[in-house]
Amino acid sequence: MSDVNAVVVAEGYIVVADDSDVKVVVAGQQGPSGPAGATGATGAAGAQGIQGIQGIQGDQGIQGIQGIQGPAGPATLTLVDGSVTGVLSSGQCSGTIISTQGQTVENTQTLPAAAEGLNAIVAIGTAGAGAVHVKANTGDRLYLDGVALDDGDKATLAAPAVGDYLTLFTFQTGASAWDWIAVSGVRPWADGGS
Secondary structure (H helix, E strand, O other), rough: OOEEEEEEEEEEEEEEEOOOOEEEEEEEOOOOOOOOOOOOOOOOOOOOOOOOOOOOOOOOOOOOOOOOOOOOOOOOEEEEEEEOOOOOOOOHHHHEEEOOOOOOOOOOEOOOOOOOOEEEEEEEOOOOOOEEEEEEEOOEEEEOOEEEEOOOOOOEEEEOOOOEEEEEEEOOOOOEEEEEEEEEEEOOOOOOOO
């Protein structure tokens, strides 16, 4: 056979021809399909991905400012006897109550030279014994209920009643100068002159 031609003419029949003969070759029929193959095993799980980098933590906020502490409560005042006319010392005008209890005649209390931190209250403890005067030292001035008196003048209560009072404290009026503020309590005190 030199040249062979083959043609499929129908399912299962093949015609084979070469130079000398024509032959019909019957091919066998296709057999039934085999059973389905078993399902393959599940593939292994893939590797876990790389975890991302944690973010940067923000800065902490600024803490608020602490409130201002209130002033200390009042100190205990020291009682000073002011029942008779006299000149007061700085110590007798430093956180004191100058009481006129026991006064029998007109009474003048002269203040020490005004200096930083002096403060006192003149309290009327006896009535009907005459006027009470609180006098500034020479060269110092009383500012009585907001009115400036002359240097060395006095605040006067002509007819004092028990419970009347005069609050006194020093304040700076120059580089090294101090004067007195005087505030009437209950009834007003007056400018008694020098």
